[in-house]
Amino acid sequence: MCYDVAIIGAGVIGALTARELSKYSLNTVLLEAAGDVAMGATKANSAIVHAGFDAKPGTLKAKFNVKGCEMMPAVCKALNVPYKNNGSLVVAFSEEEKAHVQELYERGLANGVPQMSILDEAELKALEPNLAPEACGALYAESAGIVCPYELTIAAAENAVTNGVEFKRDCKVVGIDFADGVFTLHTTLGDIETKYVINAAGVHSDEVSRMIGDDSFTIIPRRGEYFVLDKAVGGMVKRTIFQCPTAMGKGILVTPTVDGNLLIGPTAADMNKEDEDNTATTAEGLALVKKFAAKSCPAVSTRNAITSFTGVRAHPDVDDFILGPSEKNAQFIQASGIESPGLSSAPAIAEYIAGVTVEAIGNVGRNESFNGERKDVFRFRHATDEERAAAIAKNPAYGRIICRCETITEGEIIDAIRAPAGARDVDGVKRRTRAGMGRCQGGFCGSKVVEILARELGKEINEITKFGSGSNILFDRTK
Amino acid sequence: MLNYDLVVVGGGPAGMAAALKAKECGVKDIVILERAETLGGILEQCIHSGFGLTYFKEELSGPEYAARFIDLVEKTDIAVKCDTMVLDIDENNLVTAVNKKDGLLKIQAKAIVLAMGCRERPRGALEISGTRASGIMTAGTAQKYVNLDGYMPGKKVVILGSGDIGLIMARRMTLEGAEVKVVCELMPFSGGLTRNIVQCLNDYNIPLRLSTTVVETHGKDRLEGVTIAQVDEHLQPIESTKEYIECDTLMLSVGLIPENELTKNVGIAIDRVTNGASVDEMRQTDHPGVFACGNVLHVHDLVDFVTMEAQLAGEGAADYILNGAKETVYVPTTTGNGVRYIVPQRVNIKNPNDVKLYFRVGRIFKNAKVVLEIDGNVISSKKKIKLAPGEMEDVVIPASVLAGMTENSTITVRVEE
Numbered sequence: 001m002c003y004d005v006a007i008i009g010a011g012v013i014g015a016l017t018a019r020e021l022s023k024y025s026l027n028t029v030l031l032e033a034a035g036d037v038a039m040g041a042t043k044a045n046s047a048i049v050h051a052g053f054d055a056k057p058g059t060l061k062a063k064f065n066v067k068g069c070e071m072m073p074a075v076c077k078a079l080n081v082p083y084k085n086n087g088s089l090v091v092a093f094s095e096e097e098k099a100h101v102q103e104l105y106e107r108g109l110a111n112g113v114p115q116m117s118i119l120d121e122a123e124l125k126a127l128e129p130n131l132a133p134e135a136c137g138a139l140y141a142e143s144a145g146i147v148c149p150y151e152l153t154i155a156a157a158e159n160a161v162t163n164g165v166e167f168k169r170d171c172k173v174v175g176i177d178f179a180d181g182v183f184t185l186h187t188t189l190g191d192i193e194t195k196y197v198i199n200a201a202g203v204h205s206d207e208v209s210r211m212i213g214d215d216s217f218t219i220i221p222r223r224g225e226y227f228v229l230d231k232a233v234g235g236m237v238k239r240t241i242f243q244c245p246t247a248m249g250k251g252i253l254v255t256p257t258v259d260g261n262l263l264i265g266p267t268a269a270d271m272n273k274e275d276e277d278n279t280a281t282t283a284e285g286l287a288l289v290k291k292f293a294a295k296s297c298p299a300v301s302t303r304n305a306i307t308s309f310t311g312v313r314a315h316p317d318v319d320d321f322i323l324g325p326s327e328k329n330a331q332f333i334q335a336s337g338i339e340s341p342g343l344s345s346a347p348a349i350a351e352y353i354a355g356v357t358v359e360a361i362g363n364v365g366r367n368e369s370f371n372g373e374r375k376d377v378f379r380f381r382h383a384t385d386e387e388r389a390a391a392i393a394k395n396p397a398y399g400r401i402i403c404r405c406e407t408i409t410e411g412e413i414i415d416a417i418r419a420p421a422g423a424r425d426v427d428g429v430k431r432r433t434r435a436g437m438g439r440c441q442g443g444f445c446g447s448k449v450v451e452i453l454a455r456e457l458g459k460e461i462n463e464i465t466k467f468g469s470g471s472n473i474l475f476d477r478t479k
Numbered sequence: 480m481l482n483y484d485l486v487v488v489g490g491g492p493a494g495m496a497a498a499l500k501a502k503e504c505g506v507k508d509i510v511i512l513e514r515a516e517t518l519g520g521i522l523e524q525c526i527h528s529g530f531g532l533t534y535f536k537e538e539l540s541g542p543e544y545a546a547r548f549i550d551l552v553e554k555t556d557i558a559v560k561c562d563t564m565v566l567d568i569d570e571n572n573l574v575t576a577v578n579k580k581d582g583l584l585k586i587q588a589k590a591i592v593l594a595m596g597c598r599e600r601p602r603g604a605l606e607i608s609g610t611r612a613s614g615i616m617t618a619g620t621a622q623k624y625v626n627l628d629g630y631m632p633g634k635k636v637v638i639l640g641s642g643d644i645g646l647i648m649a650r651r652m653t654l655e656g657a658e659v660k661v662v663c664e665l666m667p668f669s670g671g672l673t674r675n676i677v678q679c680l681n682d683y684n685i686p687l688r689l690s691t692t693v694v695e696t697h698g699k700d701r702l703e704g705v706t707i708a709q710v711d712e713h714l715q716p717i718e719s720t721k722e723y724i725e726c727d728t729l730m731l732s733v734g735l736i737p738e739n740e741l742t743k744n745v746g747i748a749i750d751r752v753t754n755g756a757s758v759d760e761m762r763q764t765d766h767p768g769v770f771a772c773g774n775v776l777h778v779h780d781l782v783d784f785v786t787m788e789a790q791l792a793g794e795g796a797a798d799y800i801l802n803g804a805k806e807t808v809y810v811p812t813t814t815g816n817g818v819r820y821i822v823p824q825r826v827n828i829k830n831p832n833d834v835k836l837y838f839r840v841g842r843i844f845k846n847a848k849v850v851l852e853i854d855g856n857v858i859s860s861k862k863k864i865k866l867a868p869g870e871m872e873d874v875v876i877p878a879s880v881l882a883g884m885t886e887n888s889t890i891t892v893r894v895e896e
Contacts, residue, residue, distance in 0.1 A: 280610040283694060283716075302606060309611065385575070389583045396579035401514070401564035405740075441601035443617045447624060462630050466613035470700030473613050474630040478655050 002182055003027045003166075005357060006194035008173050008208055010421075011042035012149055012346045013335050013353075014200035015156035016075075019372070020354030022163035025365045029194070030157065030165055031187065033172035033204075035468025036428045037421060038153035040202040041342070043431075044279065044311030045224070046266060047149050047257055048240055050341040051088060051141035053108030053116065054250060060321040062111040064345035064352070069143055071347040076147060079155035079374045082258040088144035088240040089119070089128065091296060092137045100244045101139045108141065115142035130236050132298050144240060148258050149343050150431045154421070159374045161420035163367060168192075169424070170469065173201075176211040178329060183212075196357055197332045203276045203314040205322075205336035214328040217337055221276035222313040224266025225285035227293075229304040230439050234260040241296050250340065252292035254300060259434065264293035264300060266311065279310040306439050313339040323349065324356055333357055377415065381407040402452070403445040405438020413449060417456045424457065426450060427467040450474075483558075484800045485509045486574050486588035488565050488741065491520020492782050493773025493789040494594035495548040500793025501592075502555050506800050510558040510586065512565050512576050518552065519545035520596055521619070522782065524626045527647055529674070533783035544782060560584075565595075568745050572768055590768040590796040593742055593756070594789065597774040599644070600734040607639075609696035612703070618644040618732040625651060633728025637705050638662040639693045641669035641676070643780060643869075645732025650679035659683075660724055663691040663707055665714060668843050670734070670869045672780055692716060693729065702727050735778045745769060752820040753777040759809065760823045760834045761795030762788065767804055770796050777822050777837075780871055784837070805829070808886050812836055815852070815893025817844060819868070826876065828884040834876045838892055840866045848895040853880055854888050866894060 005021055007014045010032035018030040032039070049072050055061035076083035092098040101118065108116050119138045125131060127140075161167050168189060175186040176197070185192040201208040206219040234256055243251035246268075254264050267285045271278070286308055293300045316322060316337025326332040335353045338345075358364045378391055380398060392399040397411035416423045416432035423429045426436070429449050436442030436449065450473060454461040462474040484506050487494045490513030498509050517523065522530070525541030532538055535547070552559065563578040574586040599617035614633060622644065624632045634657050638645045641664040649659045662680060667690050669676055680687050688707070694716045695706040704725045708716035737755040747764045750757045755776040756764040762772045772792035773785045798805065809825040819841040826834050836851075844866040851858045851874045858880055866872060874892055 277699070278610075280695075280697075281608040283608045286606060286608055305606065306601070308606065308608075385583055388577065392577070392579070392582040396582075399577050399579040399582055400562060401566075401577060404514070404564065404738075407566065439601075440598045443599050443601055443620055446616070446620055447628065451628075461628060468700075471613040472701065473616075474624060474628075474632055475634060476631055478625055478629050478631055 001193070003029045003192065003194040004361060005196045005198060006031055006183070006185060006192060007198040007200055009040070009200035009202055009205070010037040010153070010157055010167070011040050011200060011202050012038065012153045012156070012343055013338055013349055014198070015153045015160065016346050016350035017198055017200060017335060017353050018160035018165045019156045019163070020350045021357065022160045022165050023367055023370045024358055025367050026361070028165045029192065030160065030167045031171045031173060031185070031192070032167070032169050035169055035424060035465070037157045038150035038431065039467070041312060041314055042149050042153050044226070044309050045149055045340070045343060046253060046255065047146055047263065048088070048253070048255060048344065049083070049145040049147055050344040051108065051116070051144040052111050052113045052341070052344070053104050053139070053141060054245060054341065055111065057107060057110040060323055061341060061345070064321065064348045065341040066112050067348035068345035069145070072145060072147065072344070075347045076152065078372050079152065079159060080377055081148060081151045081155045083145055083147050084258050085143070085145040086239050086256065087140060087142045088242060089124065090139040090242040090244060091124070091131060091135045092244065093132065093134045093295065094136070097244045098137045101137060105139050108139070113141060113143065116140065128237050128239060128241065130297050130299055131241070132296060146240065146255060146258050147343070154432055155374050157421040158419050159372065163370050167421045173208060173211070178212060181331070183331070195331060196361065198335055198353060198357060199332065200335040202338065203312050205314060205334070209326065209334065209336060212326065212329050212332050214326045214332070216327065217322055218317045219276070219337065220315045220317060221271040221273065222315045222339070223269045223271050223285070224311045224313060225281050225289055225308065226263060226265030226311070227286065227289055227302055227305045227308045229262040229264065229300070229302070230306050231260045233300070233304045234262050236262055236297055236300060243292065243296060252289060252296070254293050254296045262300070265289045271312070276312055279312060281308050281310045285310070307441060315339045321345070321349070323352060325360065330360065333360070378412060380409045380412060402448050403435035403438065405440050406434040408433045408435040410452060413452050414456060417453065425465045425467050425471070426453065426473065429453065480585040480587055482587050483508045483510045484589045485592065485796055486586055487511045487592045487594055488574070489513065489520065489594035489596055489773070489775070490518040490559065490561065491594060491596050491773065492522060492545065492548060492785050493596070493775070494592065495552055496786045496789035497592040497594055497770070497772055497793035497796065498557050499548065499551055499555070500790040501797040502557055504794055504797030504801070506797045510560060511552070512563045513559065513561045514564045516562050518549045518559060518561065524623050525647070526626050527651070530782050533781060534786050565741060568741050570745060570766070589800045590770065592792050592796050593769065593771040593775050594773050595738040595741065595775040597735040597737045597778055599731065600736055602731060605733060607693050607696060610698055612696065612698040612701055614698070614702035614727050615696060615729045616731070618642070618648045618730045621648055621730050622651065625655060631655060631657065633657060635660060635726040636728045636730060637693065637707070637724055637726045638730045638732060640664065640731055640733035641671045641687060642732035642734060643671045643675050645730060646671045646675040646679040648730055648732070649685050650683060653683045653685065659685050660726055661685070661707070662687045663693060664689050665692045665710060666690070668867060672869055673867070694721065696729060702729060705729055735774065737775045737778065739775060742771065742775070750820065750824055753822065757824040758822065759807070760791070760826045760830055761798070762792035762823065763795050763799070768799050777820065780869060784871060810884060810886065810888045810890055813889060813891045814838070815891045817841060817894030818892050821892055826881070826890060828881050828888065830881060831878060833878050834881060835873050836876065836892060837871055837873045839868055839871055840894060841868060843867050844894050844896060849874060850893050850895050851876065852891040852893065853884065860895070
């Protein structure tokens with residue numbers, strides 16, 4: 001069979017685009033090289049919905065960021081994932097930086113960012129009393145927010161599959177042929193034929209592009225390192241705290257997460273091309289994060305760190321998003337070079353790319369049975385006592401707590417495995433349910449999650465992996 | 480809603496001993512709430528021997544030690560709810576718990592014994608840079624995989640931290656055919672028991688490298704190796720001493736943290752050194768009717784001491800249930816030279832019995848004296864060949880001394896070199 005559209009890459013762009021396309025009667029397949037959705041840049045970033053004042057006016061980044069920020073609350077609501085409109089502050093720590101803040105404010109006006117204001121020191125410290133004494137003013141953008149990028153992506157993929165999109169994991173595209181108006185994608189799961197291709201391969205989008213002879217851009221992978229701090233200090237700041245941006249990015253931020261932790265980072269260091277899948281943290285990087293986070297909030301201490309991670313940004317050498325049909329082949333549609341503010345822009349990019357694709361195909365009907373509302377996901381930790389009792393009465397598995405730190409039940413873990421495009425490994429369960437994300441980092445629940453996965457998937461426990469092929473947790477049986 | 484005189488949170492050695500003691504003292508309705516499928520707590524996976532030498536005067540394995548108490552509990556009418564997680568305790572001693580069978584449980588208690596044990600410190604708290612490959616786990620998790628599930632979590636192992644579980648697992652993995660390459664300890668001394676260093680490392684020629692830590696992990700999917708380095712006197716890695724060691728598993732035995740989320744919910748004061756509740760000599764917290772014992776109060780090295788401490792808590796809880804709150808005149812215990820913490824943190828001088836103070840030193844002392852000073856007078860001075868942070872020590876305040884104290888008295892334990 002020949003698909004109408006194959007989307008390469010199940011990150012936030014690929015998954016949301018798949019969901020947009022599921023509004024139409026098209027045969028769409030979402031291909032992911034890794035063992036799960038959201039495994040690249042989507043998994044590890046600042047989890048911020050930027051207001052849109054950073055990008056230069058007139059760029060795609062500026063346009064899609066402002067639009068995406070506006071769309072995000074409704075998308076998150078439909079998909080039943082957390083979103084918080086907490087606002088952001090770009091803080092000035094000197095008179096010189098105040099000028100910079102003013103510049104950002106004006107850029108924001110040019111980009112059409114709503115609800116911005118310049119705060120003086122007193123106003124700033126009334127909002128955020130834990131900022132450093134040197135903080136002397138700020139740009140306040142009330143439309144900014146925070147989301148959980150992988151939860152958003154998981155939900156989007158799930159909703160897309162529910163609405164008819166096919167999802168193939170462990171399906172890496174290694175070559176592309178084009179003949180008679182049809183692409184043949186050579187993948188690790190065999191050949192796949194499709195009329196249209198959407199390239200949402202993130203840090204690998206330039207490689208995929210070159211498979212059809214389009215070498216108009218190159219991705220320079222750029223590492224960003226972070227710490228996640230315990231919920232005990234999650235309320236240190238209410239808003240996302242930026243420092244003035246530099247050539248390499250928006251600097252080290254301090255922000256609450258939608259789950260109540262505190263996130264500090266990222267660094268920004270260009271990497272060698274061959275290292276683009278290397279998400280190792282470095283001693284130097286983590287030291288930088290500590291140093292610069294303390295500049296914003298001196299009380300932030302990595303003594304409260306529960307984990308650290310590295311994300312790799314897909315920074316394109318052309319310095320803007322690459323969106324729309326390739327010049328080499330109009331049936332090959334780029335959604336490439338998506339770096340910050342990619343997450344913020346994602347709903348708008350997805351809508352745009354789906355629109356371009358549908359227009360190119362022409363004469364496409366609506367999918368009459370499309371339902372964009374993802375069904376309610378039971379979250380024991382958020383439920384009232386009455387809801388909990390009712391849920392357990394229906395399914396006793398909701399009465400068995402597996403993850404002590406985050407209060408996650410066996411029922412929620414089973415739901416995550418059985419969901420469309422569901423979890424297949426320990427990290428997949430973790431991203432979908434938060435089991436193992438608390439302060440003990442899976443010390444208590446890790447082995448139980450392995451058992452549940454083995455049982456649900458009909459496997460032996462030594463076949464269960466942390467995050468897909470090769471990351472097995474257990475070896476053979478003991479003597 | 481259910482009503483019980485005593486709710487014991489945790490069915491490990493502490494919870495069982497506290498419940499049994501309270502029963503013995505005449506408390507009628509007692510329930511033990513345990514999150515695992517069976518009573519016994521962490522002892523169930525500690526299949527090595529060395530338990531019970533102090534309490535039973537014989538050497539038992541962990542499950543054997545637990546079984547003695549499980550048998551005793553079963554002979555009483557103490558109610559037991561396993562596979563049950565306590566979600567909350569409020570200031571009125573109302574306990575909320577959940578399990579598959581009963582659903583959501585609300586239990587009103589007259590008194591509560593907190594016996595939730597402790598958890599292992601994870602990697603994140605350590606700031607080891609590198610990849611997030613599979614094969615990095617706490618020693619306790621590895622112990623569960625080997626001893627309860629019967630699977631090998633690794634073949635070439637590096638252990639970071641010389642806590643007792645790490646030492647025990649070094650031997651266990653070796654016996655199961657794995658190669659334990661090295662045990663690294665950040666500090667210049669081990670945090671484990673001397674007998675474990677001898678029996679688990681020395682007897683198997685496993686090197687213990689002091690003042691050494693893991694600075695980086697390598698490997699994309701499964702761990703392929705770690706970089707270790709010696710540390711300077713500020714515990715910072717020395718660049719020139721970096722060394723790559725090939726391994727597929729990194730086990731962490733870098734400390735235990737009392738599991739006090741519930742305790743904090745009640746608003747009970749926590750000792751910043753022990754990370755457990757601050758208690759009196761009967762292990763009562765500052766919240767009336769709430770007692771704490773075992774590793775949730777402070778991390779013990781021997782289960783025998785957990786049992787004895789839990790019996791005090793059980794006795795205290797029984798007294799509270801049967802006779803109401805006692806008249807108290809508290810005198811705080813003060814740490815002097817070399818002493819890191821003391822449990823209990825305060826002593827009721829109206830207590831008619833001898834009171835034992837448990838404490839740990841902050842570093843290694845050789846040929847030193849442990850001095851108990853009350854109101855500036857030396858009550859006892861005991862010679863010790865060696866004092867180490869890994870081994871808990873004790874001193875006793877005799878009842879006769881206690882009887883002569885006033886509310887303005889002072890109690891100090893210190894090490895004299």
